[in-house]
Amino acid sequence: IAGITQAPTSQILAAGRRMTLRCTQDMRHNAMYWYRQDLGLGLRLIHYSNTAGTTGKGEVPDGYSVSRANTDDFPLTLASAVPSQTSVYFCASSHLADGANVLTFGAGSRLTVL
C-alpha cells in the first residue's frame, strides 16, 4: 500500500441496503476525511476525524456514519442507502502538524443506488 486505498472502486446497490466504504492510509496521517463529489456541486465534506478516536460532522453528514478506531482506517457507512447518495466518494488524509496541511486523496469509490 502506498498512500490511500479505497474499496470498492465501484458498486451498485439497491435502495435500503447497508453499505460500508473502506479507506486505509499508510502515511500515519492524524486527520482523515470523507468527501462526496457531484457534478456541478464540487467536493462536499461528509465527516472528518482529526485524530484516532474522534470524529466530526461536515457539510452533508445526514445518512452517513464514520468511525476511527485506529490511525489508518476510516470507514464510511450508509445505514440505508437512498438514490440521492449516488455519487463519487473520496477519502483523504493529512498531517495536521504540517503548515500547509495538504490533503492526499484516494482514487475514489463510485456508488450507484438504484
Added chain:
Amino acid sequence: GQNIDQPTEMTATEGAIVQINCTYQTSGFNGLFWYQQHAGEAPTFLSYNVLDGLEEKGRFSSFLSRSKGYSYLLLKELQMKDSASYLCAVRDQDYKLSFGAGTTVTVRA
C-alpha cells in the same frame, strides 16, 4: 461556513496563459488551496497561500488577497495535459477544507 465561487469552464490554446479566478466568503480563513483533478481521477495538490501575494511554482502561480477574499491560479505555457478541472478550496480554523465547484479548463491545439 464558506461560499466559494469560480467559473465553470474556460478554454484556451496550447502555449497560452489562462487565469482562473476564485472569490470566497468565509467565517474563518486559514489558507487557500488549489487542486487539479483530471477526469476520473483524484484531486492532486497544486498550491497553497496563507499570506497575501504570489506563490510561483514552475508554470503555475497562485495569488491571494485576503482583504478582497480573492485568489487566482495562473497557468502559463499551457500544455494539452493541463486540460483538467481546477478546484479552489478554503481552509477554516478547524482545518477543514471547503471546495468550490471547480473550473474545467480545456486546452485546444
